[in-house]
Amino acid sequence: MSHAAQAYSRTSHATGTAREIEAQALLKAAKQLRDVQTNWAGPDTNMHKALLFNRRLWTIFISAAESSENPQPIEIRQNIANIGMFVMKQTVEMQMAPDPSKLKPLIDINCNLAAGLAGKA
Template identity: 50%
Template sequence: MSNAAAQAYARVAQATSSPRDTEAQALLMAANKLQAVMTNPDATFEQASAALVFNRKLWTIFLTEAQRDENPQPLDVRQNIANIAVFVLSQTAALQISLQREHFRPLIDINRNIAAGLCGRP
């Protein structure tokens, strides 16, 4: 597939995706970035940092959205999202200070499990 065709496909897919699908895809993208760093012994500090920053930004968005009064989700769902976000953000910050690749696994698992739930997969 040509680059132009791939970009056109991506625009159409994004325009027709539900918010849940978009969130799931972002979580999977973050998980894949973290996985790539975790499994590559030659990954640089810059690559690890970029993956962690992407994950941090994503979860900051989720936390901010969960705290909005206008969020249509029930309060208990919003609180659960906020609690998970606080955990993910604290783990991400710890990894940015002391890069231990084996500790990427919980973040990868959380992102993938939530993405699967958003897509309706067990």
Template identity: 75%
Template sequence: MPNAAQAYARTSQATAPPREIEAQALLKAARQLQEIQTNWTGPDKSMHKALLFNRRLWSIFMSAAAVDENPHPVEVRQNIANIGLFVMQQTVDMQMSPDPAKLKSLIDINCNIAAGLAGRT
């Protein structure tokens, strides 16, 4: 996991503002999940790969929110952590009892937060 976080940090510093990188990562995860939902053939390797990508992304967000040096207000950081916990619970639920309808909340969360990060609320 540290490698993913380090790669994310390097990429965000080298290419675009962090908010834009975060928005793009959330949209990528949402697209992967949407692809699974749209072309549902049952639980398969691509479903697990998409859920893993989304879970890793949210793990990074949750870890960043927990760091004392995080410049965001505590309330914002708590909201990120709470959303992250919900995402983790939904992911486990999807893995235990696969149903394409369950992906909607994960897709919606990612798209809405990405829109907020990009200033398109």
């Protein structure tokens, strides 16, 4: 199990249901990305840290979606994996040609999924 997955697992046991933890993590990633976008002065350490956190989070989601032990229907798992692949592609594009407008889809995806997990969609 990766370090990020272990940390996620420890946090999930301490603070709430899996859905609540996932929503909190998505909102944390969205906030970091939004902070980068709002305070844009070009690529910097904060941008790289925010993208890394978001990528690690989505790596966990993709891995869970691909797991044969995942109880979700295959259609939902495929949708999560497809969104995750888009997130990864968008992240690479942001790293190759930094532009704060490229953060909007990542922020929107994280916020919308967090709202859905929290039952607010």
